[in-house]
Amino acid sequence: MIGRLYVVATPIGNLSDISERAKATLASVDVILCEDTRVTGKLLHTYKIETKMLSYHQHSGGTKVNKIVELLEEGKTLALVTDAGTPAISDPGAMLVQELVNRFGSDIVIEPIPGPSAVIAALSASGFPADEFLFLGFAPHKKGRQTFFDRVKETESTVVLYESTHRIMKALGEIEERMPLRPLVVCRELTKMHETIYRGTAREVTEQLESTSIKGEFVIVLKQL
Structure with a gap:
């Protein structure tokens, strides 16, 4: 069974703007895909979330995408975040979401966790x-x-x-x-x-x-x- 991808909005500046649902999602998934692990790491540290991070940004190549695909094929749950705001909105996350839709079609569940924009x-x-x-x-x-x-x-x-x-x-x-x-x-x-x-x-x-x-x-x- 293909894993699930959560597209999680995070604060655009004030860290207290993160939603309870976003925090719960980030704490429960297997891996967080983030634009910059240092930026996301600060957010995770603030809320004592210890989930493993994997970088994904505009310069990530096919090897990184293949790694993400492998994780999903193993049934892992992933969260996609950007440095600030909603992923895939003027953000390289859009390319990843499109690639996963192209590869898995209706077999993958992509669930938005809305928030700051x-x-x-x-x-x-x-x-x-x-x-x-x-x-x-x-x-x-x-x-x-x-x-x-x-x-x-x-x-x-x-x-x-x-x-x-x-x-x-x-x-x-x-x-x-x-x-x-x-x-x-x-x-x-x-x-x-x-x-x-x-x-x-x-x-x-x-x-x-x-x-x-x-x-x-x-x-x-x-x-x-």
Whole structure:
């Protein structure tokens, strides 16, 4: 009998945001597949969970996937986590889930354990309509970046995207160039000690960021047209 894979959401910053169900799942499975064992290890240590970890990230090759397949074929139960938030959402876990579906089809049970998500947290605090929205993940670093922001401009619904510390100002500049008056919200370090939410146009938010630290992880939400 093929084992079971749990897709477990973990905190995006504040460790107390983990659910009781997530903790129970992580404590009961045979192996936890994690993006970075150091990051997940901190979470497990906090809640005294001693389950064995196995790394799985964007650079994991076929050998690692085959190892995971072998564990499932042995009937093992596995939990997939990412460093922060919900696995497979703008995350390499999506490739693993798809690979397992391709290999096992309906023979494998893949069970989501829902919880924190930066996308949903940012939307909930934005004040923008969220009955319809487009999530685009991270903007490309170079190739395809202009096309990416052109697509944002043409999208009429609310748009959500991620950006890094090193490119947040560049992203705001590209938004200002195309959509100077479109209202947006930029969320920095959601659920963490220095959580900050900036509101305004791209230019107004840029001016706010220029007067403070721009370290951290960012979620940008653009209001629907």
